[in-house]
Amino acid sequence: MPGGSSIPDEAWEKFVQDAERDRASAPKEPSARARMVAERLRALDEAEARKSRAGRRWGKKTPAEPWQPEGWRTGPAWQERNGRGARRRKVWSVLGVLLAVAVAVIALKPSAALSWLPGGSQDSAGADxxxxxxxxxxxRPSGAPADTGGLPTRKKPFTGSPADRWAAGADAIEVPKVSKSVRGVxxxxxxxxxxxxxxxxxxxNLDRDVLYGAEPKTALAxxxxxxxxxxxxxRSALRHPTVKNDPTWIFTRFDPDKVELVGTEVRVRGRMTVEPGDLAGQARIRADYTFVYPLARAGGGKEVARTxxxxxxxxxxxxxxxxxxxxGRIWVYDLDGEISNDNCRDGDGFIQPLFQADLYASPDSSGEVVDxxxxxxxxxxxxxxxxxxxxT
Incomplete structure (x- = not known):
């Protein structure tokens, strides 16, 4: 056709479509901003690489710091959050176990739990x-010690007595220190x-021979x-004891034919003080001590009684x-005493402890009940x- 197109319409349409497709897929020249960002990132990577190489030069590997910001789900910050959560869960698990143990202790032994509380000392609540x-x-104590349970045995003769926590023997008698004169002494x-x-x-009161009835020669001297x-x-009371002149008010003595001491210890508690005397040139020492003696019948009796x-x-x-x-001698100004669990002295010069059979056989006392x-x-x-x- 003269002056008209020699290309058929179908071929021209296909040409146009191919040209559009090729233009869309052709590489585009980056903009100036894109080129600047790319250059900056490339410089950061090279700087971190140099730092890493410098660290290895001194035998120390220095990890390159990432230039990209941490992702809120994938970065270390998220991992740390997970770590803190795990630690919290572990702490609460431990606290739960401790709470369960505490509940068990309170249920099995309330007195032990009370001793943990402020002011809940075992001494005031009844010590084990x-x-x-x-x-x-x-x-001077403000009151009587707490009561304790249990019965004495030959292996544990002080069970059930406050004396179970007392010191034993001569070491329990402590001499106070004196730093100044008293009333001119x-x-x-x-x-x-x-x-x-x-x-x-x-x-x-502690010499073993004297406890078994020997003459207290050292004390007299x-x-x-x-x-x-x-x-x-x-000396007259020791040779010829009577009810009125009984040596047991001064010396602790038991009849070895009737009783024997259990174990090797005598428990002791008390104190010594120094006070001014009545006159100038006089000072007065006051020694107040309680002695606890575990005893059994002579010949291996099983029952233990305490005096x-x-x-x-x-x-x-x-x-x-x-x-x-x-x-080198002492001037005895006064001496007083109290003997508990004794068969109310019959004047033989010995303390006679009471056992269960004696308590059942003897009539009730009309005297005052004391601790x-x-x-x-x-x-x-x-x-x-x-x-x-x-x-006792």
């Missing part, structure tokens, strides 16, 4: 026999007298020989410039009285 020993007594002289007072208590009448009465003896000894210390006295472990109370002239004890 396995509790730690009591601290030394430094002042030097500190050195008072310190010497304190030591002699302890020796007298030990010789009178500690008394100032100038106290002739007093010493004469003591509690409280001694209050007052010793005067003199200024030698004003008063006569013998060096022999209550060191908060005074003796009030207990010597010569027979009463009932609330516990």
């Amino acid at each position: 026999a396995s509790a730690s020993p009591l601290a030394p007594e430094t002042s 030097s500190a050195a002289r008072i310190a010497t007298a304190l030591g002699l007072t302890k020796d007298f208590l030990v010789a009178s 500690l008394v100032d020989p100038l106290q002739k009448d007093y010493l004469s009465d003591l 509690i003896v409280r001694r209050v000894v007052e010793v005067e210390v003199h200024d030698p410039a004003k008063f006569q006295g013998t060096e 022999p472990y209550d060191r908060s109370r005074g003796l009030d002239g207990a010597e010569g009285k027979c009463g009932t004890v609330s516990r």
Whole structure:
């Protein structure tokens, strides 16, 4: 056809379609902003690579820091959050176990749980026999010690007694320190007298031979020989004891034909104090101690009975410039006592502990009921009285 197109319509249409497709797929030249960003990223990568190589040069691998921001789901921040959550779950699991244990302890032993609370000491709530020993007594107690359960045995003769937490033997008698004179009596002289007072208590109440009825020679030798009448009465009581002149008010003695001491320990609790005397040149020592003796019938009896003896000894210390006295001896000013769980002395010179059979056979006492472990109370002239004890 002259002047017309020589290309058929179908061929032209296909040509146009192919040209459009090729134009869409052809590479585009990046814009100036795109080229700037790409160059900056490439520079950062090269800088991190150089830093990594420099670190390895000194034998230390330095990881390259990523230039891209951390993803909120895939980056370390998300991992740390997961780690904290795992730790919280672990902590709550441990707390749950501890809470379960605490509930079990409270259910099985409420007294132990109460001892964890502020002010819930075992001493005030009733201590177990396995509790730690009591601290030394430094002042007059405010009341009787708490009651404890259990019966004494030959292996554990102090079970069920507050004495289970007391110190034993001569070491329980602590001599206080004196730093100044009292009523004109030097500190050195008072310190010497304190030591002699302890020796007298030990010789009178802890010497094993004396406990089995031997003559308390050491104790007698500690008394100032100038106290002739007093010493004469003591020796007479030991040779010919009577109800009125009973040596057990001064010396602890048991009849070895009837009873035997259980174990090797005697529990002791008390204190020594120093006070001014009545006159210038006089100081007074006051020793107040309770001794607990576990006993069984002679010949291997199984039942254990405890006798509690409280001694209050007052010793005067003199200024030698004003008063006569013998060096190395004590001047006994007064001596009081209380013997608990005893068959109300019949004048034979021995303490006679009561066992269950004795308690059933003897009539009820009409005397006052006392707690022999209550060191908060005074003796009030207990010597010569027979009463009932609330516990042994």
